[in-house]
Amino acid sequence: MSEQWLRKKYLNEHLGCTEIAALVHRDPKSVWNWLKDFGIPTRRRGSDVRQQWKKGQQIALGRKLTEKHKEQLRKARQRDGRIPALINGVHWTKALGRHGSNWKGGITPERQAFYATQAWADAVKAVWKRDNAYCQNCGVDHRSIDRDVEQFHIHHIDSFMIKERRAVVDNLLLVCGACHLWIHSSKNTERKHLGEGH
Numbered sequence: 700m701s702e703q704w705l706r707k708k709y710l711n712e713h714l715g716c717t718e719i720a721a722l723v724h725r726d727p728k729s730v731w732n733w734l735k736d737f738g739i740p741t742r743r744r745g746s747d748v749r750q751q752w753k754k755g756q757q758i759a760l761g762r763k764l765t766e767k768h769k770e771q772l773r774k775a776r777q778r779d780g781r782i783p784a785l786i787n788g789v790h791w792t793k794a795l796g797r798h799g800s801n802w803k804g805g806i807t808p809e810r811q812a813f814y815a816t817q818a819w820a821d822a823v824k825a826v827w828k829r830d831n832a833y834c835q836n837c838g839v840d841h842r843s844i845d846r847d848v849e850q851f852h853i854h855h856i857d858s859f860m861i862k863e864r865r866a867v868v869d870n871l872l873l874v875c876g877a878c879h880l881w882i883h884s885s886k887n888t889e890r891k892h893l894g895e896g897h
Contacts, residue, residue: 702737705730709739715747813865822866826853826873836878836892844875852879858896870894 700723708714708722716727716734723730734741745751752758764772784790813819832841834851841851854872857864864870872892874882882892890897 700733702739705733705737706739709734713747715750810859816866818866822868822871823853825868826871829868830873833873834875834878835872836874836882839875841875850876852876854879854882854892856892857894860896864895 705719708719714722716730719730720727731741832851833839834841852874854874855865856870856872859865874892881887883897887893
């Protein structure tokens with residue numbers, strides 16, 4: 700394949716890398732690299748109007764299922780124990796009075812509200828002062844790290860879910876981000892710094 704042939708196909712005939720690749724039985728990335736090697740100016744991605752969607756053009760999403768086939772699939776899913784998304788037009792979580800698997804009892808808004816309280820602000824100050832800006836797991840000094848890369852966290856020894864222990868200074872620990880991840884990971888086999896509710 701010569702530079703002249705490639706220029707003719709790409710610039711004059713306006714073929715794309717994929718179409719040229721099909722002609723020479725190579726991958727489109729190789730064709731693109733040849734264009735670069737020969738110094739042929741490439742078009743911007745998406746500039747080929749032939750590849751753009753036309754108004755009213757149908758998108759092929761696979762084969763169409765008959766209503767009979769859809770009903771057979773629906774029954775098979777129910778036999779497997781799967782619940783339809785809508786039950787009588789209502790989402791299954793509301794229709795059955797259930798919550799999704801990741802629902803934590805609505806704790807997230809409560810957590811955010813708690814972290815905005817003066818009690819939490821006072822507890823955080825006390826923990827930073829008590830722990831002298833050192834990670835209580837690995838001993839790294841907060842003053843010696845790149846703060847754009849590493850952050851320090853306040854860890855709850857007893858779970859945040861135990862309301863009366865949320866702002867108790869003895870229940871809080873200053874740790875670096877890496878140690879905080881480790882504390883809550885499966886690698887912490889001895890359950891170090893994990894108390895009630897974890």
